[in-house]
Each structure stands twice: as structure tokens, then as C-alpha cells.
Amino acid sequence: MFTPSSDDVRRFFCDIYRKHHAKEILSPLEAIALDWIVQHPEYESDLGDVDAALARDYSVDGGQANPFLHLSMHLTIAEQIAVDRPTGIRAASQGLTQRLDSEHAAHHQIMECLGQMIWNSQRAGLPPDGAAYLECVRRR
Incomplete structure (x- = not known):
């Protein structure tokens, strides 16, 4: 199992941004990630400078959302939907x-449920509860 560090994740997204602007070929996973990068132009300054991205502290105390966490969650949700895991997420x-008339808005709602599931899992020291996650998404 691959467990990237926060620096690995930051480099991954910054490299996709760089490749996109250099018109280089992207892998299929990078192309999916680019779709979400393009939908978040507010992150361009974070993605355009890998050294600054690696040095920056995106702690909750700083008051600014972590663009790399946000994009990673979009990518995670896209992968879950593609393979329908947990079963029913697609x-x-x-x-x-359909209800929100926006895939992006739906992802943001799902993101809330994903974050809640991860937080509950970490707090309880238990594996993530896919059934509770799916039920949260269905309730939205």
C-alpha cells in the first residue's frame, strides 16, 4: 500500500499544474486530478510554486484551507465513484x-461525509465505517 507524505502530495499536484502549463502528457490519474485543479483557480498560487507549497503550514490555526487536502479529497471521491467502493457510492x-445540478457541489457534500468518517475513525481508533459514510452521503 502506498502512503504518500504531505510533501509527496504537494509535489504531485504542483507537478500536474506545471505539466498542464507546459502542455506535457499526463497520466490518467494526473488527468483526473487536473480536472479538479482547473475547477479551483483559487489554488493557482499554491500550485505554481512547489518550494513555497512544501514550506507552507496549512494548519487549522492558520485559518486557510489546505488546497492539497481539498484536491486530494476530490481525487479520492472520484476514485471511489469510479470503482463504486464503498458499494453504492456511485x-x-x-x-x-442530479439534485444539486453540479458534480462539484456534490463532491463538496460528499467531502463533508468523508471528513466526518475519517475523523470518527481516528477518534475511535477503529477502521473507517463505509456504511456510515454511505448513509451520510445518501442523507444529503
Whole structure:
């Protein structure tokens, strides 16, 4: 199992941004990530300078959202939907997307549920509860 560090994640997204502007070929995973990067132009300054991105502290105390965490969550949700894991996430996402008339808005709602699931798992010291996560998405 691959467990990237926060620096690895930052380099990954900054490199995609660089490749995009240099018109270089992207891997399929990078192309999916680029779709979400493009939908977040507010992150351009963070993605355009890898050294600054590596040095920056995106702690909750700083008051600014972590663009790399945000983009990673979009990518995670896209992968979950693609493989339908947990089973039912694809249908729940499609329903939410239709209701909100926006895949992006649906992702942000799903992101809330994903964050809650991860927080609950870490707090309880238990594996993530996919059923509770899916139910949260369905309720939205």
C-alpha cells in the first residue's frame, strides 16, 4: 500500500499544474486530478510554486484551507465513484449530483461525509465505517 507524505502530495499536484502549463502528457490519474485543479483557480498560487507549497503550514490555526487536502479529497471521491467502493457510492453520488445540478457541489457534500468518517475513525481508533459514510452521503 502506498502512503504518500504531505510533501509527496504537494509535489504531485504542483507537478500536474506545471505539466498542464507546459502542455506535457499526463497520466490518467494526473488527468483526473487536473480536472479538479482547473475547477479551483483559487489554488493557482499554491500550485505554481512547489518550494513555497512544501514550506507552507496549512494548519487549522492558520485559518486557510489546505488546497492539497481539498484536491486530494476530490481525487479520492472520484476514485471511489469510479470503482463504486464503498458499494453504492456511485449511485449516491449520481443522485446528489442530479439534485444539486453540479458534480462539484456534490463532491463538496460528499467531502463533508468523508471528513466526518475519517475523523470518527481516528477518534475511535477503529477502521473507517463505509456504511456510515454511505448513509451520510445518501442523507444529503
